[in-house]
Each structure stands twice: as C-alpha cells, then as structure tokens.
Amino acid sequence: MKTDLLVIGGGAAGIAAALEASAQGLEVLLLERDTQLGGILNQCIHNGFGLHVFKEELTGPEYAERFIHMFHDKDIAYKLNTTVLDIRKEDAGFVVSASSLQEGWLELECRAIMLASGCYERTRGQIQLPGDRPKGVMPAGSAQRYLNMDGYLVGKDVFILGSGDIGLIMARRMKLEGANVHGVAEIMPHSNGLTRNIVQCLHDYDIPLFLSHTVTDIRGKDRLEGVTIQQVDENWKPISGTDKHFSVDTLLLSVGLVPDTMVFESLDIAMHPVTKGAVVDQHYQTSIPGIFACGNALHVHDLVDYVTEESRRAGRAAARYVKGLSVRQKRLALNSGANIHYTLPQYIDTADFNGVISCMFRVTKKAEQGEFVIRQGDRIIQRKKARFLAPAEMEQLDLDQTMLSDHETPLTLDFEVIRP
Template sequence: MRRYDVVVVGGGPAGLAAAVAARAGGRCSVAVVERDDALGGILNQCVHNGFGLVTFGEELTGPEYAARWADAALEAGVEVLLGSMVLDVSAGPEGPGVTCVSAERGVERLEAGAVVLAMGCRERPAGALGIPGFRPAGVYTAGCAQRMVNCEGLLPGREVVILGSGDIGLIMARRLTLEGAHVACVAELMPYSSGLKRNVVQCLDDFGIPLLLSHTVTRVEGRRRVEAVEVSRVDGAGRPIPGTEARYPCDTLLLSVGLLPENELSRAAGVELSPTTRGPVVDDSLMTSVPGIFACGNVLHVHDLVDYVSQEAARAG
C-alpha cells in the first residue's frame, strides 16, 4: 500500500491536465494510473490535426497534443503508473483510495487525500442498436477502426459504409479514403450531422462522399463476413419508411453512433450519476457525491473539443 495526496485514474488528456494542476503548487504527491503502456489516451490514435487551438494557440495532431501534456506532467514530478488496471475506487475512513493491478507490481492499494476520475468515454457498440441480421465479421466501431489503421497499420476493409455522422466517423471516412478504401456513404439517423461542420466539409464534401441524412442501416447481410447493408430513409420519429430501402454491397460497416461516459468504476464507488449526461453529478469544484472523489473530462460528459477537457480537468485538479 502507498499513499498520495492525489490519485488520478486515467492518463488521457483529462487525467494529465488534472495531475499537472494538482502539482502546480509543488507540495503534494500526485500519481496517475493508466491501463495502457503510454500516456495520452485516445489522442494517440487521432493523427489528424485540429487540437490545441484553444489551449496552445496552434493546431496540433492528437499525439502532439498528448505529448505536451505528458511532458508537462513528468516535468511537474507526477508519478506515472503505466500498464495498471484500476479494479476499484472506494472511500475509506482516512479518505478515498484506488485498488489496481499490473504485471510488474501485482495488486496494490493506493490511498489518497483525493481521487480524480478521468477515465474518458467509450463508443456505443453494435449490440445496442438492434440491427437485424447475423453477427458477421466486418462490423467495427469507428474508434476501433481508427486504432487499427493509425496504430496497428491494418485496413479493416475495402468497401465501407459508415452509420452515424459523429466526428470519429467523419474523420474515418476521410482516413479510409486516403488509405485506398472506398466509402460508399455515411448514413445519419437525424436530419442533421452530429459532427462538427468543418469535419463534414473536410472529410466528406472534399472527397465526394455522400451524407445521407434521415437514413439508417436496417439490415446487415452476410454470415461469415459483411456482404452488404440495407440503408433506409426514416420518418420524423426515426422509423424506417417501407419502400425506401437501398442495398450497398460492402465488406465493412463502421459505427459512429455516440459516446458514453466510462462510469463502471464511478457506479461501483457509489457515485451518483446523472440520467441526462450519464456521468457523475458534481458540485462547483467538480467533486462527486462521494467526498474526496472528483470527476472531469469525458467521464463527466462528452466534450466537443479536447481543449475544453483540459480546461475542466485543470479545475478538478
């Protein structure tokens, strides 16, 4: 067992900004617990630019933005525990604490004066959509495909349909096109795109990729591998309109249908969650309903820009 003044769960943009802010006075001990083997979180797979305009006044890629915060954390004297999976966050008689496990150190307990939850968010998976058909290979979330292409050098498919016009889906439409795949269309259930306007222009319009508003995927064909998807127009209530079906032959379906705050640890710790944001309920200092446990970033609510994540996390720290 070890004791710190502050333990931050998550080494992404929120966790790093919170840790740097907590160490700003130079008098407290701060540890960041990160399950991956490198700091930066999801930014490490976001090789496109557009980050840092608010925070640094210049346009950076995701890895560049992450590297600046990682360097700042290390220079500030933050202790970093990589490859460590947090199993439990709980409040004890002397304050909150974190139980984590790693291959190097085994199971250990980190007692703290305060814990900052900065686990980020996750994508809504295929199982949440209830699309008719079998469960063939070739159905990915957009973030999973992004990691495959940008970090592992793998192309998920050659003929692609994307469901959902979230920013990750829009960016992957461009990324896959640049890698030689053909993106047949991006289907969006709502009558407007859920992504930033600049991404619609730069990722779809500039590459001639059609955006089908008020459309959704109503069937996936194929048993072993995706062979085609059926895309239908929907009415004002989001229900498919019979007779509007169009078949798109493809070997890959990407899902960009929303992000959810990653709050299993928060719930297990007894933190009250908001039914609106699905993140913790916090006060003006970003403390949750459990004394000594704070939350910030996308684990609190999904942000449009990572710069806003860093600003909010600095307040929590």
C-alpha cells in the same frame, strides 16, 4: 504510502488535472492502463487540436506529447499498464485497488480521487441493429486504432453509420488509404459531427451523407457482404420503399460515446441520465466528497481543448479540497431549461463559491440565432447571445457569483431561439 490525489487515466484529462493539482502542491499518483500516456490522442492523428489551449493547430499525438513533456518535467508519479478495479471509502479517504502488469495486485491509499478514464464507444448491441452478425461490423474508433496505431486497414468497401466526428474522420482516413467509402447514414435530420469535419471529410471526397437514414439490414455469412439503409420518419421509424443497398465488407459505427465510469460501480455516486457521467458541482466534485471527475469520463466533449481547460479547473478544485479550503455546504441546482440538453455543472456549491463558474452545456436543436439566459427564480442573472448553434457543439457561459440573488433558489438555463 498515502498520496493526496490519485488520478485514474493518463490521457488529456488525467494529465491536465495531475499537472494542476501538483502545481498547487499536492502529492499526485496517476494510473494509466495502456502502455503509454496520451490516451485516445495517440490514435487521433488528424489535426485541429490545440486552437484554444496553444493558439495553434496540432495533431492529437503532438498535443499529447506537449502535455506528456510537462508531466515528466514535474516528476509526477505514475504507473503504466495499471487498471483500477475498485474504490473503497475509508474514514480518512479512499483505498483504490488496481492490477499492474509489473507489480501485480496493488492497494493504494489516497485522500481524493480524480476520475479521468475517458469514454467508450457504443456498440452494435447497444443500438440493436438488425440482421446477420458477420465479421466487419465494428466501432469507428476501434478501426481508427487498428489503422493508425497497428497499421491494419479493416476493409476495402466501407459504409459508416452515424455522423459523429470519429465516423467522419474515419470516412476520410479510409478513403485516403485506398478504401471505397460508399456513404454515411445519420438517423437524425442533422449531423452530430463538427461542421468542419462535414466539409473536410465528406464534401472534399464526395462521400454522400444520408440524413434521416439508418441501417435496417446487415447481410453476410462469414464476412459482411452488404447493408441496407432506409429513410426514417420523425419517430425514427423506417419508411418502406426508401431502401438503398450497398455492397460493403465493413460497417463502421459512430453512434455515440459513453463516459467510462465503471470504477464508480461499487460506490453510491449520483449519475446524470443525459451525460451518463457523475453529477457534479462547479468544483467537479461528485456526490461523494473527495471524488472528482473530468474530461470524457464526466461528459463527452467535442474538443480536447475543453477537456484540458475543464481538467485544470478540476485539478485546482481537488487541491483546494485536499488542503481543507473547500468544505461542501449547500448545493443549488442548475437545471436544464428550454432547449438545453444538459448543463455542467448540475449544481453550484455555495460554500466555496469564488469567482466565475464556467458552465458548459449543449442545446437540443440547431438554431441560427438565440440567447442563453440563466434565471434564479424569475430573476435573470446572466444572458448571452449566440449564433450558429448545434447540439454537436458544446457551448460555454461564464456565471459571475456576484450576480446570484440568494443562496437558496435553484437556477435554470434556457436557450431562447431568435427567429430571423
């Protein structure tokens, strides 16, 4: 059996991409390694999902269930408990090898691949935290799964390193479940979480947020007994004499998410140094034609709504590719200019350049007011004013193809801060 599009991952991204590709007439097969569809949404029991896509506020499981219903209504083929191990390029497409709990070793042929495998959490080892190595130090998302899916509270006295959204959500969640949450330390001078989470999760429960602080010691023989935090200078070096000690049995880490692109390892796919996902054009096509990526496997999003919208676009683009309507020609770079952390896409394909391109990006610093400007050479081709910007919040700018002056000159996106 040869399928048109093989989707890797059955979370928000994979389901949306599969639905869209199927609606365009493609034969789709989706592979999910967990026992159920829905991905990380199943453990994100808090609300705030769906405001853009459904115009109402849903919890993660509710958002997932709506999409799972749509997915089943379309009778799209899928396999649970199935982990993709490798992708091999063949003349007319790809061969994906996977391991299934029910079917054993599988070799699946397909014409195109959509990577929608989500992201993983950075661990203690990846940020080189000093100190002992006792039990009780774990990524916040793992603690979330233990608590919300399995029903285990991982500790009674908690400190949280990193003010990413998962850390903030877990601060409130553990507090509600009776734990004493001593505080949250953030090495940056600003939080990496959404503003609403700072308000709803920390301010509401008087949980202190220590900005420009990090954990500099972890103590405990068997179980964690305490942590020390210190203020850091502008070079992230701890300042002596600023030590604060907390007697805690749990340290949760919310120190960043990284796209899970493990299955790309055997392929020579161009990766982006900032997003840690694949480099793509506006069709979400990677450097290998026929391989697409979307959702958190491509770049880490702050709202699932954006994941859905992006994955729908990716699913449509994959359908155009399979139908032979989109053949790559020339790729213009869309470069990250002043105060821009990254852009997505990083390239614009001039071959099949129809309509409006949704450019997603992040700024590098907080600003009350500013303007996004896309230039091609010296010529301004798009600009948009914006307020209350933060690196934690993804921005979007629609680029109209008719504004391009030529199909040769690379583009640059700048963020120009307007001083009040």
